[in-house]
Amino acid sequence: MSTATFSFSDADFAAIAKLVSERSAIVVEANKAYLVESRLGPVARENGLSSISELVEKLHRPGSRHLEEQIIDAMTTNETSFYRDAYPFDLLKSKIIPELIEKRSKTKRLTFWSNACSSGQEAYSIAMLIRETFPKLMDWDIRIRATDLSSQVLERARTGIFNQSEVSRGLPMQLLMKYFHRQGVHWQISDDIRKMVKFDTVNLIERWPASLSSIDVVFLRNVLIYFSPDTKREILSNVRQRICDDGCLFLGGSENTMNLTTEFRRVQIDRAVCYEPV
Ligand SMILES: C[S@@+](CC[C@H](N)C(=O)[O-])C[C@H]1O[C@@H](n2cnc3c(N)ncnc32)[C@H](O)[C@@H]1O
Structure with missing residues (x-):
């Protein structure tokens, strides 16, 4: 054009x-x-x-x-929402976290990485899901890392403040009432949930911090679509190095690993799709 x-x-x-x-x-x-x-x-x-x-x-x-x-x-496109696409969170609740609880019963540590997290709804969804469904994990070392390239969205994410239309998308009313309080025309997430998430700047095409390793569950959703196949390949290969051998990767609904890597195996459970390291 x-x-x-x-x-x-x-x-x-x-x-x-x-x-x-x-x-x-x-x-x-x-x-x-x-x-x-x-x-x-x-x-x-x-x-x-x-x-x-x-x-x-x-x-x-x-x-x-x-x-x-x-x-x-x-x-950059910062489109996101709480419990986006629902299925990955259903799977986290029904299978992935229960299995990880068994597997990590000795270390009592679980690490989640919400990659390209935008304004933080994905990471906060994970935090609320854990608090709501697995109260026994509150004694564990639960690390929810959330990263993005944009310092502007991260600044907003850290405040945990969302407008009415953001909390109206995907967030069940019961969770809004339980974990948010009103601030004028906005809603702020409770400190308990906010403190469960650590936000940092990470550019996917630059060096990743060493602390982002041995990750149990990686969310890498709705960002690969913006990249060339070579960049996607490189990022997926780096994710493979940072994810635990028995961990799990979620991509966005229109993304997959086809023709990009053989280091992950696609697994479909009910309507959720995740990728397991090979
Ligand atoms: C469409 S949002 C996806 C948000 C969330 N993952 C989701 O699925 O709801 C895409 C995000 O990718 C981030 N992004 C774009 N390029 C990036 C890069 N090279 N490194 C890290 N983040 C990047 C943008 O800043 C934006 O917040």
């Missing part, structure tokens, strides 16, 4: 796509000029610039690191 109908040139589009790819591995396809226009127009205005072309020009000047981050933040 040509950028003729937009307020920036093909060269500007190429510069944005290159920056986003280098910094996040997200592929901005040639037909996504409308996305650049709608996402970066507000960033240009915020910076007192009248067009995306001026934004690109500013990028080329020294000291543009903060602007680069604003662009990456704006170009």
